Amino acid sequence: MGTILANALGSDSAQWAAERRTLLSRLLARMAHEVRNPLSSLDIHVQLLEEDLAQPTAGVAAKAVGRLEIIRGELRRLEAIVENFLRLAEPFSLNLEPLHVGRICRQVCDLVQPDAENRDIQLVVKVVEPLPPLVADAGQLTQALLNLVINALQAVERRGRIEVSVRVDADGALMLQVHDSGPGVPVENRAAVFDPYFTTKADGTGLGLWIAQQIVAAHGGDLQVANAPAGGAVFTICLPPRGQAAVHGQSQS
Ligand SMILES: Nc1ncnc2c1ncn2[C@@H]1O[C@H](COP(=O)(O)OP(=O)(O)OP(=O)(O)O)[C@@H](O)[C@H]1O
Ligand SMILES: [Mg+2]
Structure with missing residues (x-):
């Protein structure tokens, strides 16, 4: 049993050692960068709050409430960053079971359907049968x-279409x-989107695709992007015919 982090870094093959060291240093550098933004914002707002309180005037209480709200928001952001980081270090092992991948597609779409409806986005599931049974971790x-x-929902924003499909090649x-x-995805971002902490969103952690990639890799598959x-x-997500046998998640500690 490993963790997402341990699986990504691995320890088994010297061949990948340099690449993994690079990944670890990039991961830590981005984590530090992520933490620094809310920290500097906190620093400024605490300083402003101190200045306000040094010369209490009529409107100071209302001002202080606004500043405290910003401070609380930034503290929450820091907490989310740390929580996400810790989640990467939680035990990660695959619970393998035979499953129908079409059902997974439908379940995922059911989860986001209300959000899609609110945004006027048409969500289509296309399951091209017959599909071989897959042995994978459903969760x-x-x-x-x-x-x-x-x-996809965030990229479309409103009024558009998302198709989730599954077939055998x-x-x-x-x-x-x-x-x-x-x-x-702009060509220049194609490789970077899978990097941990790469995000173009104001409130994104940049971990979504990286985690997805780690999960797919643990199943012996790969995740690619194109326009x-x-x-x-x-x-x-490409899962090899019997790729489910290549489960790295179970063999590492
Ligand atoms: N469907 C998409 N269309 C266009 N760009 C995308 C799409 N999916 C991902 N991206 C780009 O890849 C970046 C990284 O995605 P990722 O899911 O890792 O993080 P995020 O979505 O920014 O943050 P989080 O997943 O924490 O909300 C996004 O910020 C966006 O720039
Ligand atoms: Mg995301």
């Missing part, structure tokens, strides 16, 4: 797919795709 796979679908691999009608010719991003 983890749901999490990975959910991260992709939430990103010519080699027998299961292809799970999330295709949205959003702006797509569709007609526009929009396409994220593809």
Whole structure:
């Protein structure tokens, strides 16, 4: 049993050692960067609060309430960053069971359907039968797919379409795709989107895709991004025919 962090860093093969060291230093650098933003904002607002309180005037109480609200918000942001980081170090092992991947797609879409409706986004599930039974961790796979679908909703924002599809390709691999009608991923960001803490959103942690990638990799598969010719991003989870046997999550400690 490993953790998402331990699995990503691994310890088994010297071949990957340099790459993993780079990943760890990038992870820590980004974590430090993430923490620094709310910290400097806290510093400024506490300082302003001190100045206000040094010369109490009529409006100072109302001002202080506003500043304290900002401070509380930034504290919550720090807490979320630390919590997310700790979650990466929680025990991570795969609970393998035979499952129907079409059902996972429908469950994920049911979860986000109310949000999609509110945003006027059409959510379509396309299951191309027959599908071979998959041996996988239902909870983890749901999490990975959910991260992709939430990103799709955020990319489309409002009035658009998201298609979640699953089919078998010519080699027998299961292809799970999330295709949205959003702006797509700019070419220069294609590699970076999978980096931990890479985000273009004001309130994003930048961990969603990285976690999804770790989960897919633990199942012996891979996660890729492309833009569709007609526009929009396409994220593809590819699970090899019997790739479910390549479960790194269970063999590491
Ligand atoms: N469907 C998509 N269309 C366009 N860009 C995307 C899409 N999905 C992800 N991205 C880009 O990849 C970045 C990283 O995504 P990721 O899910 O890792 O983090 P996030 O969504 O920014 O934050 P969080 O997942 O914590 O909310 C996003 O900030 C966005 O720039
Ligand atoms: Mg995300």
